[in-house]
Amino acid sequence: MRKIVFYGGVSLDGYLADESRSLQWLFDADNGTPMNYEAFIDTIDTTIMGRKTFEEALMYSEGENLYPDQTNYVFSRSSQEDKEGFTFISEDLVQFVKKLRAEEGKDIWIIGGGNLLKPLLEEDMIDEWWIQFTPVLLGKGIRLFEEGTYRNQLELLEVEKLGNFAELHLRKKQAE
Amino acid sequence: MRKIVFYGGVSLDGYLADESRSLQWLFDADNGTPMNYEAFIDTIDTTIMGRKTFEEALMYSEGENLYPDQTNYVFSRSSQEDKEGFTFISEDLVQFVKKLRAEEGKDIWIIGGGNLLKPLLEEDMIDEWWIQFTPVLLGKGIRLFEEGTYRNQLELLEVEKLGNFAELHLRKKQAE
Numbered sequence: 539m540r541k542i543v544f545y546g547g548v549s550l551d552g553y554l555a556d557e558s559r560s561l562q563w564l565f566d567a568d569n570g571t572p573m574n575y576e577a578f579i580d581t582i583d584t585t586i587m588g589r590k591t592f593e594e595a596l597m598y599s600e601g602e603n604l605y606p607d608q609t610n611y612v613f614s615r616s617s618q619e620d621k622e623g624f625t626f627i628s629e630d631l632v633q634f635v636k637k638l639r640a641e642e643g644k645d646i647w648i649i650g651g652g653n654l655l656k657p658l659l660e661e662d663m664i665d666e667w668w669i670q671f672t673p674v675l676l677g678k679g680i681r682l683f684e685e686g687t688y689r690n691q692l693e694l695l696e697v698e699k700l701g702n703f704a705e706l707h708l709r710k711k712q713a714e
Numbered sequence: 715m716r717k718i719v720f721y722g723g724v725s726l727d728g729y730l731a732d733e734s735r736s737l738q739w740l741f742d743a744d745n746g747t748p749m750n751y752e753a754f755i756d757t758i759d760t761t762i763m764g765r766k767t768f769e770e771a772l773m774y775s776e777g778e779n780l781y782p783d784q785t786n787y788v789f790s791r792s793s794q795e796d797k798e799g800f801t802f803i804s805e806d807l808v809q810f811v812k813k814l815r816a817e818e819g820k821d822i823w824i825i826g827g828g829n830l831l832k833p834l835l836e837e838d839m840i841d842e843w844w845i846q847f848t849p850v851l852l853g854k855g856i857r858l859f860e861e862g863t864y865r866n867q868l869e870l871l872e873v874e875k876l877g878n879f880a881e882l883h884l885r886k887k888q889a890e
Contacts, residue, residue, distance in 0.1 A: 673868035692849035
Protein backbone atom coordinates (compact mmCIF):
# COMPACT_ATOMS: atom_id res chain seq x y z
CA MET A 539 0.00 0.00 0.00
CA ARG A 540 1.21 3.53 -0.72
CA LYS A 541 2.44 5.44 2.30
CA ILE A 542 1.36 8.67 3.97
CA VAL A 543 4.52 10.68 4.60
CA PHE A 544 5.49 13.85 6.41
CA TYR A 545 8.62 15.67 5.20
CA GLY A 546 9.60 19.10 6.48
CA GLY A 547 11.75 21.41 8.56
CA VAL A 548 10.97 22.56 12.09
CA SER A 549 12.69 24.69 14.67
CA LEU A 550 14.27 22.84 17.60
CA ASP A 551 11.21 23.84 19.65
CA GLY A 552 8.85 22.29 17.12
CA TYR A 553 7.55 25.19 15.04
CA LEU A 554 6.98 25.05 11.28
CA ALA A 555 6.73 28.82 11.03
CA ASP A 556 7.01 31.73 13.40
CA GLU A 557 4.13 33.88 14.62
CA SER A 558 4.12 36.00 11.48
CA ARG A 559 4.22 32.73 9.48
CA SER A 560 7.67 33.69 8.23
CA LEU A 561 10.23 31.04 7.22
CA GLN A 562 13.17 33.43 7.25
CA TRP A 563 14.78 31.53 10.19
CA LEU A 564 14.77 28.42 7.99
CA PHE A 565 16.40 30.15 5.02
CA ASP A 566 18.95 31.73 7.40
CA ALA A 567 19.98 28.28 8.65
CA ASP A 568 20.41 26.86 5.14
CA ASN A 569 24.10 26.93 4.22
CA GLY A 570 23.62 25.19 0.89
CA THR A 571 24.30 21.65 2.08
CA PRO A 572 22.51 19.23 -0.27
CA MET A 573 19.42 17.75 1.37
CA ASN A 574 17.71 14.47 0.47
CA TYR A 575 14.77 16.27 -1.17
CA GLU A 576 15.28 15.09 -4.77
CA ALA A 577 15.28 11.43 -3.73
CA PHE A 578 12.25 12.07 -1.54
CA ILE A 579 10.08 13.89 -4.11
CA ASP A 580 10.66 11.08 -6.61
CA THR A 581 8.69 8.77 -4.27
CA ILE A 582 5.68 11.14 -4.17
CA ASP A 583 2.87 11.55 -6.69
CA THR A 584 0.35 13.35 -4.47
CA THR A 585 0.62 16.29 -2.05
CA ILE A 586 -1.90 17.52 0.51
CA MET A 587 -1.64 20.89 2.20
CA GLY A 588 -3.77 23.45 4.02
CA ARG A 589 -4.93 26.67 2.42
CA LYS A 590 -2.48 28.87 4.34
CA THR A 591 0.47 26.64 3.52
CA PHE A 592 -0.63 26.74 -0.13
CA GLU A 593 -0.77 30.54 -0.14
CA GLU A 594 2.60 30.91 1.55
CA ALA A 595 4.28 28.35 -0.70
CA LEU A 596 2.96 30.25 -3.70
CA MET A 597 4.25 33.51 -2.25
CA TYR A 598 7.71 32.08 -1.58
CA SER A 599 7.87 30.50 -5.04
CA GLU A 600 6.62 33.74 -6.65
CA GLY A 601 3.61 31.97 -8.12
CA GLU A 602 5.47 28.95 -9.46
CA ASN A 603 4.04 25.49 -8.78
CA LEU A 604 6.68 23.78 -6.63
CA TYR A 605 5.16 20.34 -7.27
CA PRO A 606 4.44 20.26 -11.03
CA ASP A 607 4.82 16.46 -11.32
CA GLN A 608 2.37 15.73 -8.50
CA THR A 609 -1.39 15.85 -8.02
CA ASN A 610 -1.85 18.60 -5.45
CA TYR A 611 -4.80 18.94 -3.05
CA VAL A 612 -5.49 22.00 -0.91
CA PHE A 613 -7.78 21.64 2.10
CA SER A 614 -10.01 24.59 2.81
CA ARG A 615 -13.11 24.84 4.98
CA SER A 616 -14.72 27.16 2.46
CA SER A 617 -15.08 25.81 -1.05
CA GLN A 618 -12.89 27.68 -3.53
CA GLU A 619 -12.27 27.63 -7.23
CA ASP A 620 -9.36 25.39 -8.22
CA LYS A 621 -6.12 27.02 -9.32
CA GLU A 622 -3.99 25.56 -12.10
CA GLY A 623 -2.23 22.49 -10.71
CA PHE A 624 -4.14 22.58 -7.39
CA THR A 625 -7.52 21.06 -6.51
CA PHE A 626 -9.40 22.52 -3.54
CA ILE A 627 -11.08 20.07 -1.19
CA SER A 628 -13.52 20.82 1.62
CA GLU A 629 -14.59 17.29 2.57
CA ASP A 630 -13.42 15.36 5.65
CA LEU A 631 -9.63 15.07 5.54
CA VAL A 632 -9.31 11.65 7.20
CA GLN A 633 -11.88 10.07 4.88
CA PHE A 634 -10.29 11.72 1.87
CA VAL A 635 -6.80 10.44 2.76
CA LYS A 636 -8.12 6.93 3.44
CA LYS A 637 -9.74 6.94 0.01
CA LEU A 638 -6.53 8.13 -1.68
CA ARG A 639 -4.49 5.56 0.20
CA ALA A 640 -6.65 2.75 -1.15
CA GLU A 641 -5.88 3.79 -4.73
CA GLU A 642 -2.79 2.73 -6.68
CA GLY A 643 0.08 5.17 -6.75
CA LYS A 644 3.28 6.49 -5.25
CA ASP A 645 3.39 7.91 -1.73
CA ILE A 646 1.35 10.85 -0.42
CA TRP A 647 3.10 13.86 1.13
CA ILE A 648 1.36 15.76 3.92
CA ILE A 649 2.86 19.26 3.65
CA GLY A 650 2.58 21.21 6.90
CA GLY A 651 1.45 20.32 10.39
CA GLY A 652 -0.87 22.01 12.87
CA ASN A 653 -4.56 21.62 12.14
CA LEU A 654 -3.97 19.66 8.92
CA LEU A 655 -1.80 17.02 10.56
CA LYS A 656 -3.65 16.67 13.88
CA PRO A 657 -6.63 14.56 12.71
CA LEU A 658 -4.20 12.26 10.88
CA LEU A 659 -2.15 11.88 14.08
CA GLU A 660 -5.30 11.09 16.03
CA GLU A 661 -5.94 8.25 13.55
CA ASP A 662 -2.23 7.25 13.59
CA MET A 663 -2.16 7.49 9.80
CA ILE A 664 1.36 8.81 9.17
CA ASP A 665 3.52 5.92 7.96
CA GLU A 666 6.84 7.69 7.57
CA TRP A 667 8.58 10.88 8.72
CA TRP A 668 11.49 12.96 7.45
CA ILE A 669 11.98 15.82 9.92
CA GLN A 670 14.78 18.37 9.63
CA PHE A 671 15.38 19.99 13.01
CA THR A 672 16.84 23.48 12.64
CA PRO A 673 19.08 24.93 15.39
CA VAL A 674 16.91 27.85 16.38
CA LEU A 675 14.36 28.39 19.17
CA LEU A 676 11.41 30.51 18.05
CA GLY A 677 9.47 30.65 21.33
CA LYS A 678 6.09 30.64 19.55
CA GLY A 679 4.51 30.04 16.16
CA ILE A 680 2.73 27.36 14.13
CA ARG A 681 3.43 23.97 15.69
CA LEU A 682 4.15 20.82 13.73
CA PHE A 683 2.46 18.83 16.50
CA GLU A 684 -0.72 20.43 17.81
CA GLU A 685 -1.85 19.22 21.21
CA GLY A 686 -4.31 16.39 20.80
CA THR A 687 -5.52 13.02 21.95
CA TYR A 688 -2.97 10.64 20.53
CA ARG A 689 0.01 8.54 21.58
CA ASN A 690 1.80 7.14 18.56
CA GLN A 691 4.75 4.77 18.68
CA LEU A 692 7.41 5.27 16.03
CA GLU A 693 10.72 3.69 15.13
CA LEU A 694 13.85 5.71 14.52
CA LEU A 695 15.43 4.47 11.30
CA GLU A 696 18.26 6.93 10.82
CA VAL A 697 19.65 10.30 11.83
CA GLU A 698 21.87 12.47 9.67
CA LYS A 699 23.61 15.82 10.05
CA LEU A 700 22.96 17.78 6.88
CA GLY A 701 24.84 21.04 7.32
CA ASN A 702 22.99 22.92 10.07
CA PHE A 703 20.06 20.49 10.04
CA ALA A 704 19.53 17.28 11.98
CA GLU A 705 17.39 15.00 9.84
CA LEU A 706 15.45 12.27 11.61
CA HIS A 707 13.95 9.48 9.51
CA LEU A 708 11.22 7.54 11.32
CA ARG A 709 8.32 5.28 10.56
CA LYS A 710 5.25 4.03 12.35
CA LYS A 711 6.21 1.24 14.76
CA GLN A 712 5.80 -2.09 13.00
CA ALA A 713 4.00 -4.99 14.68
CA GLU A 714 6.56 -7.40 16.18
CA MET B 715 33.70 30.39 32.18
CA ARG B 716 31.73 27.34 33.29
CA LYS B 717 28.80 26.48 31.04
CA ILE B 718 25.04 26.20 31.62
CA VAL B 719 23.94 22.93 30.02
CA PHE B 720 20.67 21.16 29.29
CA TYR B 721 20.79 17.36 28.96
CA GLY B 722 17.66 15.23 28.72
CA GLY B 723 15.22 13.11 26.77
CA VAL B 724 12.07 14.37 25.08
CA SER B 725 9.34 12.84 22.96
CA LEU B 726 9.44 13.68 19.25
CA ASP B 727 6.68 16.23 19.92
CA GLY B 728 8.76 17.95 22.60
CA TYR B 729 7.43 16.65 25.91
CA LEU B 730 9.60 15.81 28.91
CA ALA B 731 6.79 13.91 30.60
CA ASP B 732 3.25 12.99 29.77
CA GLU B 733 0.15 14.50 31.35
CA SER B 734 0.35 12.25 34.40
CA ARG B 735 4.06 13.19 34.62
CA SER B 736 4.94 9.58 33.83
CA LEU B 737 8.22 8.67 32.10
CA GLN B 738 7.12 5.15 31.19
CA TRP B 739 7.27 5.97 27.44
CA LEU B 740 10.95 6.85 27.92
CA PHE B 741 11.77 3.60 29.73
CA ASP B 742 9.81 1.68 27.07
CA ALA B 743 11.99 3.18 24.32
CA ASP B 744 15.26 2.35 26.10
CA ASN B 745 16.69 -0.83 24.61
CA GLY B 746 19.85 -0.75 26.68
CA THR B 747 22.05 1.03 24.14
CA PRO B 748 24.82 2.84 26.04
CA MET B 749 24.21 6.60 26.14
CA ASN B 750 26.82 9.32 26.60
CA TYR B 751 25.67 10.02 30.17
CA GLU B 752 28.82 8.97 32.05
CA ALA B 753 31.02 11.28 29.98
CA PHE B 754 28.47 14.06 30.42
CA ILE B 755 28.01 13.82 34.19
CA ASP B 756 31.80 13.99 34.65
CA THR B 757 31.67 17.55 33.28
CA ILE B 758 29.03 18.64 35.84
CA ASP B 759 29.49 19.67 39.46
CA THR B 760 26.16 21.45 40.00
CA THR B 761 22.56 20.56 39.16
CA ILE B 762 19.47 22.75 39.23
CA MET B 763 15.95 21.36 39.06
CA GLY B 764 12.37 22.31 39.93
CA ARG B 765 10.55 20.89 42.93
CA LYS B 766 8.36 18.53 40.90
CA THR B 767 11.31 17.17 38.94
CA PHE B 768 13.10 16.64 42.26
CA GLU B 769 10.16 14.73 43.72
CA GLU B 770 9.75 12.55 40.64
CA ALA B 771 13.46 11.81 40.34
CA LEU B 772 13.44 10.74 43.98
CA MET B 773 10.41 8.54 43.38
CA TYR B 774 11.96 6.88 40.31
CA SER B 775 15.26 6.35 42.14
CA GLU B 776 13.42 5.01 45.22
CA GLY B 777 14.88 7.72 47.42
CA GLU B 778 18.45 7.41 46.20
CA ASN B 779 20.35 10.62 45.32
CA LEU B 780 21.06 10.28 41.58
CA TYR B 781 23.69 13.04 41.72
CA PRO B 782 25.78 12.26 44.81
CA ASP B 783 28.94 13.90 43.44
CA GLN B 784 27.22 17.17 42.58
CA THR B 785 25.90 20.17 44.49
CA ASN B 786 22.16 19.99 43.89
CA TYR B 787 19.73 22.93 44.02
CA VAL B 788 15.95 22.61 43.97
CA PHE B 789 13.87 25.63 43.02
CA SER B 790 10.61 26.01 44.89
CA ARG B 791 8.36 29.03 45.24
CA SER B 792 7.65 28.16 48.86
CA SER B 793 10.69 27.87 51.09
CA GLN B 794 11.27 24.32 52.27
CA GLU B 795 13.66 22.55 54.55
CA ASP B 796 16.68 21.14 52.74
CA LYS B 797 16.90 17.40 52.25
CA GLU B 798 20.19 15.54 52.47
CA GLY B 799 22.19 16.32 49.32
CA PHE B 800 19.68 18.93 48.07
CA THR B 801 19.46 22.65 48.88
CA PHE B 802 16.10 24.37 48.37
CA ILE B 803 16.18 27.82 46.79
CA SER B 804 13.31 30.29 46.46
CA GLU B 805 15.19 33.32 45.12
CA ASP B 806 15.16 34.57 41.51
CA LEU B 807 16.40 31.77 39.23
CA VAL B 808 18.14 33.93 36.62
CA GLN B 809 20.07 35.92 39.26
CA PHE B 810 20.96 32.73 41.09
CA VAL B 811 22.32 31.07 37.94
CA LYS B 812 24.29 34.18 36.96
CA LYS B 813 25.90 34.20 40.40
CA LEU B 814 26.78 30.49 40.15
CA ARG B 815 28.16 30.96 36.66
CA ALA B 816 30.56 33.64 37.89
CA GLU B 817 32.07 31.19 40.40
CA GLU B 818 34.81 28.70 39.63
CA GLY B 819 33.71 25.17 38.87
CA LYS B 820 32.62 22.56 36.37
CA ASP B 821 29.50 22.99 34.27
CA ILE B 822 25.95 23.46 35.59
CA TRP B 823 23.17 21.09 34.50
CA ILE B 824 19.63 22.41 34.19
CA ILE B 825 17.49 19.30 34.77
CA GLY B 826 14.01 19.66 33.29
CA GLY B 827 12.33 22.25 31.12
CA GLY B 828 9.00 24.02 31.30
CA ASN B 829 8.79 26.79 33.85
CA LEU B 830 12.33 26.22 35.13
CA LEU B 831 13.95 26.55 31.70
CA LYS B 832 11.80 29.34 30.25
CA PRO B 833 13.34 32.33 32.13
CA LEU B 834 16.80 31.04 31.18
CA LEU B 835 15.73 30.83 27.52
CA GLU B 836 14.38 34.36 27.68
CA GLU B 837 17.85 35.48 28.83
CA ASP B 838 19.56 33.17 26.25
CA MET B 839 21.62 31.62 29.04
CA ILE B 840 21.87 27.99 27.90
CA ASP B 841 25.35 27.44 26.47
CA GLU B 842 25.07 23.80 25.45
CA TRP B 843 22.39 21.21 24.72
CA TRP B 844 22.28 17.41 24.66
CA ILE B 845 18.77 16.40 23.63
CA GLN B 846 17.71 12.79 23.12
CA PHE B 847 14.61 12.68 20.89
CA THR B 848 12.52 9.58 21.55
CA PRO B 849 10.36 8.08 18.75
CA VAL B 850 6.98 8.55 20.38
CA LEU B 851 4.28 11.21 20.05
CA LEU B 852 2.56 11.94 23.37
CA GLY B 853 0.02 14.55 22.21
CA LYS B 854 0.21 16.49 25.47
CA GLY B 855 2.28 16.80 28.65
CA ILE B 856 5.07 18.88 30.19
CA ARG B 857 6.93 20.69 27.44
CA LEU B 858 10.68 21.11 27.29
CA PHE B 859 10.14 24.47 25.55
CA GLU B 860 7.34 26.53 27.06
CA GLU B 861 5.98 29.24 24.82
CA GLY B 862 7.78 32.50 25.56
CA THR B 863 9.37 35.62 24.21
CA TYR B 864 12.68 34.44 22.88
CA ARG B 865 14.43 33.63 19.62
CA ASN B 866 17.74 31.94 20.25
CA GLN B 867 20.24 30.97 17.58
CA LEU B 868 22.08 27.69 18.11
CA GLU B 869 24.68 25.66 16.25
CA LEU B 870 24.29 21.98 15.57
CA LEU B 871 27.55 20.26 16.51
CA GLU B 872 26.63 16.62 16.08
CA VAL B 873 23.79 14.13 15.75
CA GLU B 874 23.99 10.51 16.77
CA LYS B 875 21.64 7.53 16.68
CA LEU B 876 21.84 5.84 20.06
CA GLY B 877 19.57 2.82 19.83
CA ASN B 878 16.03 4.24 19.59
CA PHE B 879 17.15 7.76 20.47
CA ALA B 880 18.36 10.58 18.22
CA GLU B 881 20.81 12.66 20.21
CA LEU B 882 21.38 16.24 19.08
CA HIS B 883 24.36 18.11 20.48
CA LEU B 884 24.10 21.87 20.08
CA ARG B 885 25.55 25.03 21.53
CA LYS B 886 24.66 28.69 21.60
CA LYS B 887 25.63 30.30 18.30
CA GLN B 888 29.12 31.75 18.58
CA ALA B 889 29.89 35.27 17.38
CA GLU B 890 31.52 35.11 13.93
